[in-house]
Amino acid sequence: MSTLILPPQATQAGLAVDIAAFAMHGGQLQVLLVERGSLPHARTWALPGGFVHLGEELGEAALRELRVKTSVELEPRLLEQFYTFGAVERDPRGRVVSVAHMAVLPHGTVRVTGGGNALGAGWFPAHTPPPLAFDHQEILNHAIDRLQIRLEYALLALEFLPDTFTLPELQGVYEAVLNKRLDKRNFRKRLLSQGVLTTSGERRSGVGRPAQLYRKASRVRIPGPL
Amino acid sequence: MSTLILPPQATQAGLAVDIAAFAMHGGQLQVLLVERGSLPHARTWALPGGFVHLGEELGEAALRELRVKTSVELEPRLLEQFYTFGAVERDPRGRVVSVAHMAVLPHGTVRVTGGGNALGAGWFPAHTPPPLAFDHQEILNHAIDRLQIRLEYALLALEFLPDTFTLPELQGVYEAVLNKRLDKRNFRKRLLSQGVLTTSGERRSGVGRPAQLYRKASRVRIPGPL
DNA sequence: TCAAAAGTGTTAGCATTACACCCATGC
């Protein structure tokens, strides 16, 4: 395929992707973890991830690893690279750089089972996860920071919810991601004044007074990789 | 060194860094480019960069490449990774991922000469560079976007200037980076009200009325990699 | 005295925050 060759001093490094996949569940921000089935760090929880295949784009690899390692069914609503972790000693097997990705999965995607060489997969509170393998705690911290920034910026909160949702549900996403409480009136004012939500007429039944349902107005804003 | 080995499906990719190094010169935002001396893209301008060495951290590699390829003397005031470019076909020699970095060099660092296998090095207007090798135009675009974001955020503009500077000079940095003109009064109000500048008493001689000199107040804010 | 660049205040509009009570429904 290539007639030119890489120069001899070119480091060949293992190229991996790891994914911090978030979803809302039980009113909490949850992150998807897998239990490693092989060394190193066997039987330790870790972010799903693995090595990029030949001829495979980074984003494709992230998507494949997410599917294989966790058997999640739905399409991620957002999948973007956010930082590359390349410390020399981060993997005891040798030089491995990990292009870390952040993903948002819509509500309802909670049936996950381990696949590949993962023993299992499950959702854990993103702000208080179990001990993680490699430098995955650091990766997770960065991912949460990035998620908080993107949340306001690109109406990312909607991606956590089904097509129709109530304003209190949406506020719950904000509160779970930002890890702080918001004022109901100001929240509604701000969101509705942006004009990106359209009322969906119906009402959902619950314990107290039923809430108005909304859906995203057709205007879809695709966030760039900044 | 490592008793464990990488699994067979692990893609070994060439691991490179590229650096978009910015400085102010002649009232313009300039980017540092090198003329490639070898294939592919020989005699084409490109961002300085190259392969990471074994046992070398990504940031170290970026610094080394910057020094070797361009012979710049001064320390970069900021050097941070911002995105990883890993498209399968971005390098005709094979799979090479580039961890792109952004650097800011202080004023006065304009003596650059080619080194390594670069034919030459020089400063070019960042908003209107010559045709670039590989996907370096795309990398540069991302770098400028990131630079604009970081500018306000972390008082990054100060890093372009010598220790003491005038407010019109600082405003010039903002205008060059953001590529638009700003109101003098609002600019001064905003900057001075942040309380991060302290007047340096003296005055610098020039054509019109001399300007007050300022320096950064000791409070140094180290920006994180977000 | 002229040219060139530095310096200076006010106003209007807009967004953000804080804050407390009534409403609709199911049980």
Place this chain on the structure above:
DNA sequence: GCATGGGTGTAATGCTAACACTTTTGA
């Protein structure tokens, strides 16, 4: 009728943006 959660408005404050003239110096 009561418990539960949904829904509503206003006032104060702070930030942002627009805008024109005077001051200081060197030539």
